[in-house]
Amino acid sequence: MTLFDSVLALLIAILAWRSVTAPDLYRGIVLFITLGLMLALSWARLDAPDLALAEAAIGAGLLGILLLSTWRVLQRAAPRQGSDEPASYAVRWLAVVGSTVFGGTVAVALYGLQVGSDRAGAEALASLDLAGIDQPVTAVLLNFRSYDTLLEMGVLLMALIGALLIRSPLAYEPWHGDTAVESPLMSVLAKVFTPIVVLVGIFLVWAGAYGPGGAFQGGAVLAGAGVLLLLCRRLYGDADATLLLRGLLVLGVTAFIVIGLLLMPWQGAFLAYPPGLVYVLLVVIEFSLAVSIALSLLLLFTGTHAVRAVRS
Amino acid sequence: MTEHLPVLAVFLPLLGGVLQFLLGSRGLPVWPLAVAALTVGCVLLLVGAVGSNGSIEHAIGGWDPPLGIRLRADGLAAVMLLLTAVVGAAVSVYALGPHGKASPQATHFWALWLLLWGSLNALFLSADLFNIYVTLELVTLSAIPLVLLAGPGKTVAAALRYLQFALFGSLLYLLGVAITYGLAGSLDLALVGPALADGGLAAGLAAGCLIGGVLVKAAIVPCHVWLPPAHGNAPAAVSAVLSALVVKAAVYLLLRFWTEPLAGLSGTLVAQLLGALGAAAIFYGSIQAFRQERLKLVVAYSTVAQLGYMLLFFPLAVSQAWDGAVYHGLAHGVAKASLFLATGNVIAYVGHDRLRELRGLDRPLALSVFAFGLASVSIMGLPPSGGFVAKWLLLSAAVETGQWWWAVVLIIGGLLAAAYIIRVLRYAFLQAPGPAVDVQGPVPSAVMAWPATLLGLLAILMGFTAAPTLALLGGLPGATS
């Protein structure tokens, strides 16, 4: 496998380099998506299947699609604006020197790193049976370091509010040259793929309790199902959100906070779960997180307050 | 009950903001004001408890470090929470003016502002390196949408630049966290110190990334480019919060790291370098402030300059410097919030902030001009004001350690501040007849005028409240005296 690893590492370095120095934006984006594929592979190699799932769904998948769509918008809005003016020669050379020194330092530091066994992670693995969930990463996310996850949901919500404030939604409407709209295969895609994507998403959320998967990966896949429907013109972005929709958006973070605060007087600490209920509570939290993540990512994609079904 | 107060200080405003988003414009402005009042009450109780019993800790989920995350309210956290509560209360009242009526705009303002308040409290209370990364992102991503509230057309370029720098800074910080975890096997501020002190390349790199990432977020020269356009174009209430609290949060982290996890690092060179950056920020920011043609940009560049003073702690590094740097942060926070709110009133009245065309404002806007003047005294560091006490403490620290060059920096900085402030006062307020007007607004109401004035008064009063505040702060961590 050493050969495999070396080729993979080399490919990652080359792809990153090419993506940054690509002469035009589109090539940069395409190479970035390919880099995502390789990163997922390398994370699988590095014993992190959870992260490979996340990279496939969020990093390479949703982000790649969003980058492509944004590139299309820019292309349409300012067709001449093919490329940016490069930085001056001196700046580039300084940057080359600076980044080489920086990268070299990181590499030397990483190889000299003495990793001890006396770590928080070892303690996490040892206290798994107290966490109420077998899968170590999910246990860290929802129990040992649940506070991080809770605040992270806040970050997601704020990024969404910010995107809504900018009022630059991605609108998929037919116009001259949008050849895909009238293709009959679009409806095949919507009909065949969507249910499968939704099922895979729900499965991944559920799987988080005992194997790789979890609210983030599953939520991102569910958001992917929504994006698919948008691209196939089954859904469209809309300006008015109902209370229900907003409720689902904040469901994850609210459930987390309310459960934590309600149990605090009895348990003596915020987000401490009573041993008997821990599994049930974690499943409730995980599914509410997944719903909120899916909707937030979908709305971050469209940049609108709501999505609605197209009535045909 | 006391040990639950840190949690409530974070989650009252956070939950309040989330519910405001959920409810839309229903409940405006009663709901956010009630949440703000509760938050202020909770913070006051917490600060009181810290003052009488010393620091309060709360292990979240009942998991003690290194496995879990700790909230910790110590002296430094308490004074920052207090500053946030004071400025937050004033801004919440002020915002009733521009954002009091039910509208989508107002909904977003209150939701984001309460979320930002909760995020700031979370940042000050956090005692975990990775958790600090998440709270930094929370603060950034609630601050940038607030900037956009001024209307996306004007602020989008500034917001974009702000976002890019903030993202890069926090990722650099995260790299430092990653290496620190590799070295120490823990993320708790109190536990990573020994591993970072070993002096190896990895430890140095980790410390460098932690400091560098926070410096980018703190808008220290040369990473300041995003600050003036962002702070100069945001709505007044938002500029006040950004300058008084958000960038201060990043500098707070520098002080925190230097005295706790990085305390074992023998870094006289780094300390002098940070001091030099501070001096550069003071000179550059002041000179730029002097050259601006818009009132808000003067105040924004003044923030770039004033942040530099807090960095002078690093080379001085004695008890008095600690007191001086922190007290400077507090005094500047109060004074700068007052300046931005007063400026907001000017803009609301005449519809622009072009310095040369703001003449004779002292009659219609007496209260706001008064507030501007009071706050300016503190910014210039004249007695009796909070700014004076802070600079005096820093000056005596420079004398005590025999580093006269920092004393020179302090004195020149004060003179430069006086120059740009007096230029503003001369142009804007003391030349009759009346101002050129773009869009004539109403004379600002009491809710808009008084918060600025009270903050200005407080900036002066802080010249007399140094002793109890510094007692609460509790001296330089690790110092024997």
Next chain:
Amino acid sequence: MTALLTVAAVILLKLFALGLIRIYQGPSESDRILAVQLSGTTTVGILVLLSHVLAMPALIYVALLFVLFAALIGVAFVRHPGIGSSS
């Protein structure tokens, strides 16, 4: 047997690297996106092999996600969104 699977994975990775030439050279936008689709399929193949070699069944799900999102990327490429009228 594992050796064979490993060798196969390495060969597929090298084929992936060859496919990059088309991504870089183009010449048209369509060429590049097609090459991305091809590298996606190759990656799926590698993941299927790795799931057996590394005894990580979860990699099959990663492969599944790549297949699903490859279709989405293809569709996203051909759709031309605009900026909607301000909401």
Next chain:
Amino acid sequence: MTDWISSMFIIAGVGFFLAGTVGLLRFPDVFTRLHALTKADNTGLGLLGVGVALQGQSFRLAVLIALIWFLAVTASSIACHLVARHNLHSEEGER
């Protein structure tokens, strides 16, 4: 015996991938390159999948691999169809 069959499948699968990549690189225009993608690659993936499923000897794995293969065939044919149409139209539109 199983090992032997499975090896044959995997070697054949890699061969098809090789053919697909060579096609992608050597064929003269977009439309011919499409063939490389839709035909060779998916065949290669299918053969590879059969080989691994034989090795894995688990029903669940076999079903999952079959699902992946089915989706890959559908996805790539639809995507290629759309890209081809797009290319046709954009060439008409621009030149």
Next chain:
Amino acid sequence: MSSIPDPFGLAAAALLAVGFYGFVTHRHPLRRLLAINIFGNGVFMTLILVARWMPGGPDPIPHAMVLTGIVIAVSATAFGLALVRRSMTQEDGDRREPDDD
């Protein structure tokens, strides 16, 4: 106790260096976002390597940190892309003023 030198350490360093280079040299906001994401992937890879080098199995804590980091990075990037769309399609010609650096 000791770490095995593996090629991924170099890959992480390369991602970081390239991301840094891109952030410094590019002016186009979208390309800067790409560079920032590449830098972020370098950070994530560093975390994963740190997790892997723990004796006794991969350390779940850095994995959880990476998951949190990915979600934050993607949501911030999506927000940034909305900003880019807005700033580059604005009709009133919001010219970016030349930097003073």
